[in-house]
Amino acid sequence: MSATAAKVPETEESVRRRRAARPKDAKRRLGSTALIYLVLAGVVVASVVLTAVEGRNFFSQGNIWAVLTAMSVLGLIAIGQTLVILVGSLDLSVPYVVSLATVIAAGGMKGLDGNIPAALVNTLAVCAVIGLVMGLLVSVLHVHGFIASLGIGLIVSGYLGTNYQGSHGSAAPDLRLLGRSGIAGWIPTAFLIMLAGAVLVTLMLRYTRLGHHLYAIGGNREVARMSGVRTVMPVVAAHVLCSVLAGVAALLLLSRTGVGSPTIGSQGRYDLLSIAAVVLGGTLLAGGKGSVIGTIGGVAIFAVLDNVMGVMQVNPFLKDFVRGLVIVLAVAVYARRSVVRRPPRFGATRTVLPGSSTQQESA
Amino acid sequence: MSATTTTAAPGRSLPATEGSLVQRALRGAVTPGGAVFILVAILFLAVVAANPSFGEPPQLIRFIGRTAPIAIAAMGQYYVIVSGEFDLSMGAVIATQVVIAGNYIGQDEGRVLPALVLMVAIGAVVGLVNGLGTTLLKVPSFIVTLGTMLALGGLVRFLTGGAATGNPVDSFREIGRGGIQDVPVLEVLPYPVIILVVIMIGGVLLMRSPFGRTIVATGDNPDAAGLAGAHVWWVKTRAFMLSSLSATVAGILLVGYAGVHPSVGSGYEFTAITAVVLGGVVLGGGRGWLLSAAAGAFALELLFSFLNFQEVESTWRPTVQGVIIILAVAAAGRAWSFGRRPSRTSPPAAPAPPSTPARPGTETGEN
Numbered sequence: 250m251s252a253t254a255a256k257v258p259e260t261e262e263s264v265r266r267r268r269a270a271r272p273k274d275a276k277r278r279l280g281s282t283a284l285i286y287l288v289l290a291g292v293v294v295a296s297v298v299l300t301a302v303e304g305r306n307f308f309s310q311g312n313i314w315a316v317l318t319a320m321s322v323l324g325l326i327a328i329g330q331t332l333v334i335l336v337g338s339l340d341l342s343v344p345y346v347v348s349l350a351t352v353i354a355a356g357g358m359k360g361l362d363g364n365i366p367a368a369l370v371n372t373l374a375v376c377a378v379i380g381l382v383m384g385l386l387v388s389v390l391h392v393h394g395f396i397a398s399l400g401i402g403l404i405v406s407g408y409l410g411t412n413y414q415g416s417h418g419s420a421a422p423d424l425r426l427l428g429r430s431g432i433a434g435w436i437p438t439a440f441l442i443m444l445a446g447a448v449l450v451t452l453m454l455r456y457t458r459l460g461h462h463l464y465a466i467g468g469n470r471e472v473a474r475m476s477g478v479r480t481v482m483p484v485v486a487a488h489v490l491c492s493v494l495a496g497v498a499a500l501l502l503l504s505r506t507g508v509g510s511p512t513i514g515s516q517g518r519y520d521l522l523s524i525a526a527v528v529l530g531g532t533l534l535a536g537g538k539g540s541v542i543g544t545i546g547g548v549a550i551f552a553v554l555d556n557v558m559g560v561m562q563v564n565p566f567l568k569d570f571v572r573g574l575v576i577v578l579a580v581a582v583y584a585r586r587s588v589v590r591r592p593p594r595f596g597a598t599r600t601v602l603p604g605s606s607t608q609q610e611s612a
Numbered sequence: 613m614s615a616t617t618t619t620a621a622p623g624r625s626l627p628a629t630e631g632s633l634v635q636r637a638l639r640g641a642v643t644p645g646g647a648v649f650i651l652v653a654i655l656f657l658a659v660v661a662a663n664p665s666f667g668e669p670p671q672l673i674r675f676i677g678r679t680a681p682i683a684i685a686a687m688g689q690y691y692v693i694v695s696g697e698f699d700l701s702m703g704a705v706i707a708t709q710v711v712i713a714g715n716y717i718g719q720d721e722g723r724v725l726p727a728l729v730l731m732v733a734i735g736a737v738v739g740l741v742n743g744l745g746t747t748l749l750k751v752p753s754f755i756v757t758l759g760t761m762l763a764l765g766g767l768v769r770f771l772t773g774g775a776a777t778g779n780p781v782d783s784f785r786e787i788g789r790g791g792i793q794d795v796p797v798l799e800v801l802p803y804p805v806i807i808l809v810v811i812m813i814g815g816v817l818l819m820r821s822p823f824g825r826t827i828v829a830t831g832d833n834p835d836a837a838g839l840a841g842a843h844v845w846w847v848k849t850r851a852f853m854l855s856s857l858s859a860t861v862a863g864i865l866l867v868g869y870a871g872v873h874p875s876v877g878s879g880y881e882f883t884a885i886t887a888v889v890l891g892g893v894v895l896g897g898g899r900g901w902l903l904s905a906a907a908g909a910f911a912l913e914l915l916f917s918f919l920n921f922q923e924v925e926s927t928w929r930p931t932v933q934g935v936i937i938i939l940a941v942a943a944a945g946r947a948w949s950f951g952r953r954p955s956r957t958s959p960p961a962a963p964a965p966p967s968t969p970a971r972p973g974t975e976t977g978e979n
Contacts, residue, residue: 403933403934407929407931410928411925570763573765576762
């Protein structure tokens with residue numbers, strides 16, 4: 250390799266290699282998020298047809314409102330879940346955190362507007378502490394994220410089951426108003442809050458040090474550590490953000506239901522559905538690759554599916570069946586693609602190698 | 613196969629195989645896989661101290677019978693976890709089998725055997741789907757089994773309307789409920805205990821066979837196992853099938869205890885994972901013993917019995933379960949290196965290594 254005679258073809262080769270690598274990589278990256286929105290478009294078209302068959306309009310004001318509302322809660326939770334999965338962990342505790350947050354917030358508000366600030370701070374602080382504990386378990390004690398979050402979730406569910414029976418407290422009128430408000434009757438405020446969260450988290454992932462560290466640690470924690478990244482803080486931050494976002498989602502739920510419920514989270518199955526949405530959105534379950542934009546696409550697919558099944562009055566149990574099928578099929582399409590994907594230089598050498606090796610041998 | 617040559621190399625033996633039997637047993641007890649047996653013993657003594665009648669053989673054998681389904685499920689989950697995957701579909705499989713038993717058999721004695729064949733076939737097919745989805749379609753097992761869990765669970769609830777339906781003939785329920793009467797010390801020897809012991813022995817023999825060694829090797833490092841000649845996809849698929857078949861057996865036993873309702877078995881997957889993890893088996897694969905997984909299930913049930921006798925409200929059960937698994941895993945992450953290798957700084961509790969970086973090198977080697 251070090252021979253000077255081979256230098257000229259070598260550099261040409263490397264340039265070609267780099268050129269070959271770049272557009273291909275760009276195309277692939279476009280493909281990964283574009284694919285999920287392509288699937289979404291397909292689902293929407295199918296839904297429009299099916300809704301029309303039922304004699305109703307998918308794009309009616311009320312229906313769009315319903316779809317966007319359905320997206321907002323799962324969306325916020327899935328954004329947090331994206332962060333946690335990106336960093337190579339997992340959060341199964343979200344349903345219990347959501348339930349706990351609704352109970353604490355509703356209990357704190359007691360139906361009075363004056364209590365809102367204190368209740369909000371209380372709720373989100375409790376969520377943040379739960380996230381903090383989980384993050385420390387994962388990062389300092391090296392407990393697998395699956396177990397840490399499952400354990401924390403069980404602990405919280407035991408607390409909820411022991412101390413709360415039935416609905417608890419009541420939401421303040423202002424919060425309920427928020428749940429009903431929106432822009433022009435088309436876009437609910439809850440959806441805007443979710444969108445704002447998505448934009449903020451995307452900006453954080455793209456432009457801040459924390460965001461880059463999240464990807465680095467998710468890709469390979471040991472390599473990140475040896476490269477000088479402090480691995481504890483980003484993992485903790487991801488878990489805290491996830492739990493806080495679950496708390497915000499719980500407040501949105503509360504704004505609609507009006508009372509805190511100790512079972513609302515586990516009824517919604519937010520743990521498994523949010524993970525499914527994240528993976529559907531193209532984020533690798535092993536961490537290190539993915540985006541919030543994709544996750545929102547995954548959430549939208551679920552929301553549209555749910556909506557059309559609601560319009561068609563599908564049996565609620567059959568809904569789960571359809572959901573399960575969609576998850577496996579969609580991810581099967583996607584996972585095969587992402588397995589082929591690898592860091593550009595490896596991808597480039599692989600595609601160019603057969604030609605280059607024969608060249609070098611002949612030279 | 614290849615695994616047997618690596619475990620007993622003639623030149624330098626592993627620390628785990630040195631010394632006398634007592635020394636090895638002591639050293640094994642320090643690992644999380646061995647410590648769970650000590651935990652079971654301590655919990656047993658605690659329960660007996662709280663309620664002396666629990667220690668009497670008839671009571672004890674009934675307790676073992678009650679715990680058999682969860683221990684069998686935990687052993688099934690063990691195969692999947694030690695191969696580096698998850699099986700979340702277990703609870704749904706149990707529900708499916710229970711409902712099939714309730715509705716297909718009915719009051720017809722003649723249908724018991726065909727039903728058993730049907731249930732085993734369904735269990736095998738679900739495991740096959742899970743395994744092929746994970747290995748050939750390359751979907752993470754968490755997602756595949758989540759999908760089968762939602763699909764199966766939804767289907768079962770749809771077909772039954774979410775309510776208890778059907779009632780299998782008593783002779784079928786006897787499998788889970790009955791036992792051999794008039795046994796000398798025990799009064800009664802429940803069938804679940806016999807089934808559990810048979811499955812345990814079979815499992816231990818299986819884990820000592822080439823297939824068992826290959827499962828552990830695959831969980832430790834799928835690429836290395838593949839290069840050593842193992843058919844990774846088929847090994848993992850069989851692990852999933854074993855898991856679903858174990859869930860099937862657990863379901864058959866549960867029909868006797870719990871009756872026919874689509875919610876039977878809900879949450880079993882997480883309880884089984886908890887038991888496996890409590891048994892010191894490392895999530896991510898490659899480390900842990902089969903019997904430790906079963907012991908984990910017994911430890912969990914003993915703990916719940918203990919809490920019952922202490923008159924702790926049953927609503928606190930999940931909390932205790934949560935605290936225990938976190939503590940167990942936090943301790944296990946440190947301790948596995950202790951029993952296996954003399955000195956290693958990084959704990960082996962890290963998740964399964966990503967397979968992509970190793971691939972380019974191997975493929976250029978083929979060119």
